[in-house]
Amino acid sequence: MTWTLHDLTEEQREIQGLARDFAQREVAPYAAELDHESRFDPAIVKKLGEVGFLGMLLPEEYEGLGLETSTYLIALEEIAAVDASTAVLMSVHNSLPTQMILRFGSTEQKDRLLRPMARGELLGAFALSEPEAGSDAAALTTQAVRDGDDWILTGTKSWVTSGSHADVIIAMARTDTREERKGARGIGAFIVTPDLPGFHVGKKEDKLGLRSSPTVQLNFDGMRVPAANVLGDPHLGFVYAMKSLDAGRLGIAAQAIGIARAALDASTSYAAERRQFDAPIRDFQAIQFKLADMSTRISAGRALLHLAAQAKDRGANVKQACSMAKLFASETAMFCTNQAVQIFGGYGYVKDYPVERYFRDAKVTEIYEGTSEIQRIVIARELYAHD
Numbered sequence: 001m002t003w004t005l006h007d008l009t010e011e012q013r014e015i016q017g018l019a020r021d022f023a024q025r026e027v028a029p030y031a032a033e034l035d036h037e038s039r040f041d042p043a044i045v046k047k048l049g050e051v052g053f054l055g056m057l058l059p060e061e062y063e064g065l066g067l068e069t070s071t072y073l074i075a076l077e078e079i080a081a082v083d084a085s086t087a088v089l090m091s092v093h094n095s096l097p098t099q100m101i102l103r104f105g106s107t108e109q110k111d112r113l114l115r116p117m118a119r120g121e122l123l124g125a126f127a128l129s130e131p132e133a134g135s136d137a138a139a140l141t142t143q144a145v146r147d148g149d150d151w152i153l154t155g156t157k158s159w160v161t162s163g164s165h166a167d168v169i170i171a172m173a174r175t176d177t178r179e180e181r182k183g184a185r186g187i188g189a190f191i192v193t194p195d196l197p198g199f200h201v202g203k204k205e206d207k208l209g210l211r212s213s214p215t216v217q218l219n220f221d222g223m224r225v226p227a228a229n230v231l232g233d234p235h236l237g238f239v240y241a242m243k244s245l246d247a248g249r250l251g252i253a254a255q256a257i258g259i260a261r262a263a264l265d266a267s268t269s270y271a272a273e274r275r276q277f278d279a280p281i282r283d284f285q286a287i288q289f290k291l292a293d294m295s296t297r298i299s300a301g302r303a304l305l306h307l308a309a310q311a312k313d314r315g316a317n318v319k320q321a322c323s324m325a326k327l328f329a330s331e332t333a334m335f336c337t338n339q340a341v342q343i344f345g346g347y348g349y350v351k352d353y354p355v356e357r358y359f360r361d362a363k364v365t366e367i368y369e370g371t372s373e374i375q376r377i378v379i380a381r382e383l384y385a386h387d
């Protein structure tokens with residue numbers, strides 16, 4: 001057992017139960033096989049949509065569940081504890097494209113897109129990174145040039161989660177190339193759909209983990225995007241993306257806690273069953289200490305995550321809190337999955353048990369939506385923010 005949120009509301013308990021049942025019924029039976037085959041099953045999108053899990057943070061007006069951030073993260077932890085690939089699809093869709101359209105889109109864009117996105121008829125993705133612009137995302141070079149009623153986009157976006165199957169991709173491109181507007185200023189956020197002329201899905205990444213989550217390059221080859229698909233001010237897209245990433249990081253933190261918890265649950269069961277030297281290995285203090293450390297870190301990570309989520313819903317500035325939660329949770333996931341493989345010994349190193357998948361899946365939480373180094377930079381910078 002890890003420390004849980006003792007005062008879950010009735011709604012939170014209900015959503016937690018729904019997510020747990022959904023994960024056991026619709027995700028668990030296929031997770032290992034899809035990982036092994038490195039295959040994405042698009043059927044999951046429709047199923048997630050049917051239970052409302054693709055509109056968790058959208059208001060009811062847009063057919064969303066209108067949940068508080070904490071409640072959404074509780075559900076995400078449950079899904080991630082069974083399959084991190086499904087969790088990242090949910091996290092990106094709920095935290096980035098739908099939230100960006102809700103916060104910065106026009107009434108027409110919201111009416112056109114948010115309801116089908118909540119229903120799971122349209123899957124969302126987020127395209128900020130480029131081959132030469134990762135941590136330094138503001139160095140992106142995809143160009144957007146105005147041409148009558150359209151913008152012409154040329155460039156390559158990389159690492160786009162769900163990019164090969166997404167219907168609505170929020171893609172950042174440079175709209176102002178003047179020297180004084182280099183960097184974060186002069187970047188627009190565009191609603192890109194795969195039917196646009198010049199849109200191509202490029203290389204699919206062959207990844208260490210999250211193997212059933214498709215991660216692809218997207219090539220925009222003089223792609224014509226109607227001006228009606230620009231989100232808000234055509235020069236403020238990067239600002240919108242950064243504001244949304246604060247919350248996105250909470251989704252990744254919940255994913256990380258879910259993976260860590262799965263590693264602990266598998267380890268406690270295995271340590272009770274596996275016998276060496278005529279005793280279950282849980283009798284050895286060396287194993288007990290590993291389990292104790294895992295449990296403590298998961299509880300601390302979960303507490304930090306939900307403190308940040310509650311502060312966000314109160315409208316506080318949560319930039320530092322989101323980075324702390326993401327940093328601590330992702331390093332907890334890596335720690336716990338590493339300990340789990342150790343507790344399983346040789347059996348942890350093969351595919352007979354799920355802990356090797358957890359170990360592979362955990363690593364990316366220290367990398368995407370800002371690496372651990374970038375989170376530390378954000379946290380440290382905020383220490384001096386009010387000087």
Ligand SMILES: Cc1cc2nc3c(=O)[nH]c(=O)nc-3n(C[C@H](O)[C@H](O)[C@H](O)COP(=O)(O)OP(=O)(O)OC[C@H]3O[C@@H](n4cnc5c(N)ncnc54)[C@H](O)[C@@H]3O)c2cc1C
Pocket residue numbers: 092126127128129131133134135136158159160161162207210215364367368369370371372373374377
């Ligand atoms: C599976 C997966 C899915 C992803 N999904 C998406 C997605 O949907 N949309 C999207 O836009 N992007 C996505 N990404 C991209 C991800 O956000 C980037 O990989 C990440 O931001 C790091 O960028 P990079 O890989 O270019 O590494 P780099 O920025 O090249 O960093 C390399 C190393 O240098 C360190 N470093 C860089 N700058 C500094 C600094 N100033 N100080 C100290 N250390 C530094 C980094 O921490 C890292 O350790 C995804 C990535 C992966 C692997």
